[in-house]
Amino acid sequence: MKESIQEELKAAHEATIAVKRLTDNAKQQLLQDIAGSLEQRVEDIIRENKKDLERMDKEDPRYDRLLLDSHRILALSASLIDVANLPDPTGLLISRKELENGLLVEKKTVPLGVVGVIYESRPNVTVDVAALCIRSGNVCVLRGGSDAWYTNSVLVEIIQEELRRHQLNIHIVQLLPTDRAFVSELLSATQYVDIIIPRGSQALIDLVREQAKVPVIETGAGVCHTYVERSGDLEKAAKIIANAKIQRPSVCNALDTVLVDREVANDLLGKVVPYFKDSSVKIYADKTAYSILQELGYPLLELAKEEDFGREFLSLQCSVKVVEDFDEALAHIAEHSSKHSECIVSTDTERINTYMDTVDAAAVYTNASTRFTDGGAFGLGAEIGISTQKLHARGPFALEKLVTEKWYITGDGQTR
Helix, strand or coil, X not given: CCCCCHHHHHHHHHHHXXXXXXXXXXXXXXXXXXXXXXXXXXXXXXXXXXXXXXXXXXXXXXXXXXXXXXXXXXXXXXXXXXXHHCCXXXXXXXXXXXXXXXXXXXXXXXXXXXXXXEECCCCHHHHHHHHHHHHCCCEEEEECCHHHHHHXXXXXXXXXXXXXXXXXXXXXXXXXCCCCHHHHHHHCCCCCCCEEEEECCHHHHHHHHHHCCCCECCECCCCEEEEECCCCCHHXXXXXXXXXXXXXXXXXXXXXXXXXXXXXXXXXXXXXXXXXXXXXXXXXXXXXXXXXXXXXXXXXXXXXXXHHXXXXXXXXXXXEEEECCHHHHHHHHHXXXXXXXXXXXXXXXXXXXXXXXXXXXXXXXECCCHHHCCCCXXXXXXXXXXXXXXXXXXXXXXXXHCEEEEEEEECCCCCC
């Protein structure tokens, strides 16, 4: 049994030299070739993915995240091409000035180095992270969950085959063993790893934050609200709520709580019910919403407990609360939001502006589904996750944020 991952981490650190020396065209070509290999290996990927799926309960919210079918694999391939076509974020000149002593002082963007990512259940993260790191001149060490081991292994095998074909160091992209004992080793590897990014449950994020000695960028859990203000277009509101909850309920930008002004609660819930009935959405409702939904004959209904607000459901479940006014909605969101994505449905310009400026979240929406919080949907190609913190990156943690700064000073014999 393996006792340490020091060799893997050291190899990753050494591989930074090779990836930093790649030209812009070489990085683009490598990603295009990986995309082509994914398309050629669709059946192999599906076969390995099935091994993982067979070990998971279909009712588990993570099942959908784990699933890779031909459509999703081809979408991954397409996202690689999208990333390849994005501008190289490294080597950009941020500032330039010549001092009185003749020194030329420049500041440029450079890769972060070795990026460690710890994630659960989502094999698409394997491809997204590898693509973003290669494009930005970084090395990545990937620690996926044991429930996606077979899928992640074949994906990294495909990527490393292309690295080898391009005569590059295969340790530019590595998949680490899933043994939990190695997590602490990764989190403490300050000599070899430059940054750690956790992507998954709140429990995972808390573990990484508490134990890491390597700097951490959190990609937080999503507790997302849609607030329907009394002036809102209720037909639009119902469609927005249905899309945010039903279209893909297992993801972090899916709706968790509906807030609605008392004045329009009856009408709004009456319009939402047909959508939710068709998809068998279970509702945890506060007393007022419970009474309304009971009168409407909604079948999958339960009286909400306090813990049902501020809860990330990741499934066809949500909570509903009737608020007295705009101020109560703001207070509720401030207390229960995870600062991921928040939406207001309204036609009141003043309240819209106040909501957008006041609500503390990485992404705030007016009259649109929170499902758009995504690197691809924002035109960023792909993302490592949605950062809910405020330092270095916030929102989709994509290509543009996988860099840091470096000062370049050019002299001609100056001394101090």
